[in-house]
Amino acid sequence: MTASGNLFIGNEWQQGGGQEFTSTNPANGETLWSGAYASPEQVSAAIEAAARAFEGWQRLSVDERYAYIERYSAIAAERKDEMARLISAETGKALWDAATEAGAIAGKAAVSLSAYHERTPTRDDGATRLSHRAHGVMAVIGPFNFPGHLPNGHIIPALIAGNTIVLKPSEITPAVAELMVSWWEEAGLPAGVVNLIHGGAAEANQLITDPVTAGIAFTGGIRAGRAIHQALGGHPEKILALELGGNNPLVAWDVADAAGAATIIARSAFITSGQRCTCTRRLIVEEGAKGQAIIDAVTDLIPRLRVGPPDGEPEPFMGPLIHDRAAQAVIDAQHDMVSHGAEEIVRSEHLNHGPAYVSPGLIDTTHWTARKDEEVFGPLLQVIRVPSFEEAVRTANDTRFGLAAGLLSDDAALWESFAKDIRAGIVNWNRQTTGASGKAPFGGPGLSGNHRPAGYYSADYCAWPMASMVQEGPLKDEMETKGLNA
């Protein structure tokens, strides 16, 4: 935390008045950061500061607002190594993986500006006019797994549109949020345009239900997403964008290069230790020799994936999970599957590096009798063998979620058919399910969100359209009024 405090309200750093908490490096258990949650009064003060700033901020032109954002992005680009090291230390991501996130933070501004112009165009033909207006104070609530890039992916489009922000990052990753907010301060942003509070569910709930908060951009799991949706029931006046999890399928069918497929599968399932919402959770293959060849290739590859300290040499493929409870949850999920008929192919195991580490696991859940359609947020990949491609697509769609899906196949006709029938927002062919493009919308149907995709379409939930019919003055009413007595 900064010398003067860990909350940023109205451009002042101040100590949190609520419960004290710490952030821990999952690779070694060391305390990385300590601070305190915002008190209820401080949550209110942050909202008030953002509300005061809104009037002036929304009156600036897009170009004027963007000038601040460009300054922030230049700082982010200059200091991306520092950010990568912090992300890696706070989340346990391999340093190379954290560096891609730090790069994405720096690269978000330009793409968000084109998205704003494309998605919220201004039109004026003399008689009708279309413009877009900001909502007001927007709450941004972030997850731990992309503690910089994902909140940043809400904040920048919201600021371009003219909103002001109260950010509540994950309580597991406060330090990354703090560094990011210090860059906004350094960029000279007017007081109150971006505010930072820390807290958990209670603080988030106060923030979103405050009558002044006009919009909520949330990225996280289904449980919190549902709680927010319920808390805002009966409040149609608030814009709510929920980016939630997935139980993402990857179908491998008619692929000659099984080893090549295996590397794509590994990058889909195990990158960031399986802690991406886009990670493949279910690998669907053909019964018999063809499917077995894919499974064998993945089985051979798994021991080659280096798991170790995020900054280790040689560099690891993946580091620890976010904490030891997350690691244990993977082991428990695997145990639950095995006790209901699933068969371990490569067992996910605790590793000597520390309690937050587990190795990648591959498990055949074809005969799992108590199948759960839940996101296991870690490096455990389920295999499901099916007799036909139709059954593969049916199995892929057999989920309440709908975030990402993929097909690995040499057959273009299968891809065309897959793309027509699969139900997911991100659907890839011969590419990993992870690593979505910021130039595309990011979200999906079902329990993966509430139909307000982020990424390129974030501009949509950051502004509302204003339609005008206009006639230049002086006023002269030339329209006929029917039913009017002379």
Ligand SMILES: NC(=O)C1=CN([C@@H]2O[C@H](COP(=O)(O)OP(=O)(O)OC[C@H]3O[C@@H](n4cnc5c(N)ncnc54)[C@H](O)[C@@H]3O)[C@@H](O)[C@H]2O)C=CC1
């Ligand atoms: N679709 C997407 O864009 C993405 C989705 N995710 C999902 O996020 C999850 C992992 O991140 P986590 O940090 O563990 O998620 P989480 O849902 O536990 O926490 C996310 C945020 O919600 C807050 N929160 C928790 N309970 C709340 C409540 N009742 N009301 C209001 N706020 C509450 C937390 O304090 C935190 O800031 C996974 O499920 C993953 O799939 C992660 C990244 C991207």
Ligand SMILES: O=C(O)CCC(=O)N[C@@H](CCC(=O)O)C(=O)O
């Ligand atoms: O908004 C964007 O730039 C694209 C979204 C994105 O970066 N997605 C990442 C991470 C999301 C996650 O899984 O937490 C991805 O697709 O890997």
